[in-house]
Amino acid sequence: SSELTQDPAVSVALGQTVRITCQGDSLRNYYASWYQQKPGQAPVLVFYGENNRPSGIPDRFSGSSSGNTGSLTITGAQAEDEADYYCKSRDHRHFYVFGTGTRVTVL
Amino acid sequence: QVQLVQSGTEVKKPGSSVKVSCKASGGTFGSYAISWVRQAPGQGLEWMGGIIPIFGAANNAQKFQGRVTFTADKSTSTAYMELSSLRSEDTAVYYCARDIIEDYSNWFDPWGQGTLVTVSS
Numbered sequence: 001s002s003e004l005t006q007d008p009a010v011s012v013a014l015g016q017t018v019r020i021t022c023q024g025d026s027l028r029n030y031y032a033s034w035y036q037q038k039p040g041q042a043p044v045l046v047f048y049g050e051n052n053r054p055s056g057i058p059d060r061f062s063g064s065s066s067g068n069t070g071s072l073t074i075t076g077a078q079a080e081d082e083a084d085y086y087c088k089s090r091d092h093r094h095f096y097v098f099g100t101g102t103r104v105t106v107l
Numbered sequence: 108q109v110q111l112v113q114s115g116t117e118v119k120k121p122g123s124s125v126k127v128s129c130k131a132s133g134g135t136f137g138s139y140a141i142s143w144v145r146q147a148p149g150q151g152l153e154w155m156g157g158i159i160p161i162f163g164a165a166n167n168a169q170k171f172q173g174r175v176t177f178t179a180d181k182s183t184s185t186a187y188m189e190l191s192s193l194r195s196e197d198t199a200v201y202y203c204a205r206d207i208i209e210d211y212s213n214w215f216d217p218w219g220q221g222t223l224v225t226v227s228s
Contacts (some may be wrong), residue, residue, distance in 0.1 A: 004142075029211070030140040030211055030212060030213070031211055031212040033212065033213065033215070035152070035153075035215070039192035042200070042202055042219065042220055043144075043152065043204075043215075043218055043219075044218070044220050045187060045214055045215060047218040048212060048214035048216075049209065049211075049212040049214070050211075077147070082207075086151065086152050088154075088213075088215070089213075090213050094166060094208075095154075095166070095168060095169075096142065096143075096154040096213070097154065098151060098152040098153065098154060099151075100151055101151040101152070
């Protein structure tokens with residue numbers, strides 16, 4: 001299956017750490033990429049590959065991978081990190097699939 | 108750096124077609140792929156397919172087989188997505204994104220600003 005499953009919602013206290021997970025068979029062969037989307041805005045890439053953060057993305061965003069699970073961790077969450085987060089991967093046919101999305105609420 | 112600018116809002120009748128453009132500036136258009144993603148109101152992201160302009164090679168998600176066409180004009184650095192036989196369920200924001208591919212990873216960066224397509228009688 002090429003589906004990617006994420007928890008629908010998580011909450012985190014300001015300044016604390018939250019981990020968002022993404023599960024799917026394709027992640028055994030390909031790294032996930034992660035996107036942040038705020039209301040009314042286009043998605044923004046926040047992490048990709050084994051260990052890559054685009055220029056301009058704070059270093060509180062990090063990623064990891066193990067087996068069929070990819071994770072995005074926000075260490076020291078800020079109010080501006082409140083958003084929807086999506087993982088994405090590909091399969092061997094070069095078809096892409098997005099995760100179901102996780103809404104992060106910063107309390 | 109690469110920037111992608113999309114065409115404006117569209118309102119279409121059921122059964123008609125829509126063609127959305129995505130103009131690139133910066134970088135070398137054609138040397139990278141362009142993917143298209145849509146997002147229905149209140150829903151998640153859905154990959155539709157994409158094109159590698161330098162080759163003219165395209166692929167699409169099974170769901171859109173026979174209904175979507177991806178093209179690119181290298182002379183104007185513009186990619187296009189045309190969706191036919193529109194129905195109300197196609198109402199969504201449509202995004203283009205640069206598609207970067209490596210051996211074991213792939214990512215979309217940057218994204219266009221999005222184009223709202225509303226299908227209504």
